[in-house]
């Protein structure tokens with residue numbers, strides 16, 4: 001029996017690619033510091049569970065395909081506080097940001113269309129592009145200058161009449177970049193000029209450090225028809241398992257199409273939407289505490305990485321990731337070696353190899369994405385393992 005061509009194009013996620021090696025190591029009793037997966041370890045606020053416990057319906061039914069009203073209204077209020085007003089029919093609730101990206105892409109792209117991206121980018125964008133047969137026109141960015149965009153003229157070279165959208169995450173997974181106002185202005189100018197959508201994935205909006213600010217594309221009022229915002233509670237409220245996200249846009253035609261997609265899968269999870277609505281009642285101090293914690297980890301990580309011989313890394317600005325260039329020929333082989341052949345007192349560390357975050361074959365082979373969703377002490381131990389591992393690997397394996 002044959003499978004579709006579409007599904008044969010779909011590759012294993014780079015963040016989970018090394019799981020067989022980690023499972024084998026764990027079977028042998030090795031403790032692994034998982035720096036490969038972007039799952040926050042901060043507790044999900046109790047409000048979420050309490051709201052679900054209060055549910056007293058006799059039947060757990062489908063909700064409205066668009067999502068439950070109380071959650072949509074909470075999201076409206078949340079955006080109102082940012083100075084951006086959306087009407088109820090400009091928001092639909094999805095199964096996480098993941099379904100929001102999938103529905104958005106399904107609504108925009110035909111097979112063979114093109115998408116403008118800056119590589120490296122969130123690896124699952126590759127999966128969606130592969131399944132839908134969308135070609136990535138990838139503008140290269142570099143570890144050496146913190147993965148910021150090149151100038152507007154350079155980006156424009158990658159746009160053709162078939163390029164229908166620019167998609168990016170801000171703050172960025174996997175690089176930790178927070179887009180500057182100039183970068184957003186450049187994208188705004190190009191999307192207007194070339195009639196492109198902007199798919200602005202803002203799921204890490206709250207996690208920015210220092211005096212930076214993540215500027216939402218929703219603030220670009222003259223681009224209302226172009227802008228589509230992808231949002232989610234997974235990272236914002238440490239609630240990845242709830243699977244609640246949303247699509248937001250003022251483009252009525254697009255939102256009508258998305259609504260029809262929502263109808264085809266009936267409804268998002270009813271109880272989790274109730275829990276999610278409660279989360280939007282958290283005071284802003286919640287984010288202050290979470291931000292402080294991530295910022296502390298970010299500083300530890302950056303400090304430790306810059307001390308390592310040959311590692312190239314710029315200070316991460318947002319989200320909870322850093323993409324570091326390592327002094328090895330092949331970071332995936334090194335990551336496998338760490339899981340198979342190296343440990344310190346029965347402990348080792350796991351990273352996501354960088355290659356899966358690129359569109360262009362051969363790029364990112366000496367890079368790893370490190371997620372700092374571990375507490376400070378564990379992070380320090382993990383960095384020590386990386387440092388010692390690098391020394392041994394370069395001396396004994398990759399001489």
Ligand SMILES: Cc1ncc(COP(=O)(O)O)c(C=O)c1O
Nearest residue numbers: 096097098122169173232234245
């Ligand atoms: C940039 C980005 N967008 C979207 C998602 C999807 O998250 P979820 O489906 O849990 O909302 C993730 C998850 O890691 C992400 O990093």
